[in-house]
Amino acid sequence: MKLQHLNKKRLILIDLDGTALRKDGQTIHKKTLEVLKKASSEGHTVCIITGRPHRATMRFYKQLGLTSLMTNFDGAHIHDPYKRRFKRVVLPISEQVVFEIINNPIIKQYVTNILIESYNKAFVMKKDEFIENFFHLDDVDDDEYFIADPYENWEGPATNLCLFVSNEDEKDIITRQLEKFKNTVKIQSGNVYGNLSNSSTLMITLTSKIVNKGFVARILAQYYNKDIRDVIAFGDQMNDYEMIKQVGYGVAMKNGTTDLKNVADGITNLTNDEGGLGEYLERLLNGEEV
Structure with a gap:
């Protein structure tokens, strides 16, 4: 070239x-x-x-x-x-869709943790060192980072929604459920965002389809x-x-x-x-x- x-x-x-x-x-x-x-x-x-x-x-x-x-x-x-x-x-995922996804009974059954982000705030359902490090949740002072129940505390649309699971079988089960939202979200694995190590947690990352x-x-x-x-x-x-x-x-x-x-x-x-x-x-x- x-x-x-x-x-x-x-x-x-x-x-x-x-x-x-x-x-x-x-x-x-x-x-x-x-x-x-x-x-x-x-x-x-x-x-x-x-x-x-x-x-x-x-x-x-x-x-x-x-x-x-x-x-x-x-x-x-x-x-x-x-x-x-x-x-x-x-360009976010709407608040309605965020709640429909996390309240899907099968998804809710199998996720071990949830991260929801907008451009300037992040909610993690359970404290997790890998998630904090991988997503750099403490890197900038003017961003808001909360460890809180998203079912009770999240408001507004999200630029990023991550669902964490224990194993590949559960990941497949959740991915099949996410087919219901194919008109609004794009499904990706976490490794598109960085270099995952052996200590990494399995995740499914969702962003706006467009x-x-x-x-x-x-x-x-x-x-x-x-x-x-x-x-x-x-x-x-x-x-x-x-x-x-x-x-x-x-x-x-x-x-x-x-x-x-x-x-x-x-x-x-x-x-x-x-x-x-x-x-x-x-x-x-x-x-x-x-």
């Missing part, structure tokens, strides 16, 4: 976990950090599009020195963290007056699929899924842990055939 028209200032869309972040989910490789900051300083626009909530994204946004729009929950929350000149876009990163790529391209064919995007998992297909230069990480690589225009030479995004983007912006 080789960039056409090197003089153009690009919109560069980056996923976090498995892409810009190393496999620890906590650090950006030195090469990736250096190249992304340089791209911004040269007039390119770098935007984060992640499944993470904004509280788990802000420190990387700050580390990269960004002032661009940020997208969280795979597109359910689009906002301008600093300047706040862009009216916040939230939310996907490809949809957001078009919004950001319009906002920054960029032809979608000139946009560069990096991802590693199937929640990046629509984004990689949508843009002109969609790049899958070497450590990414095979299905994503099959639709990508290019594949990084190195993994996320080796600074693959930075190495590939640098060569791309230099006009090299990658």
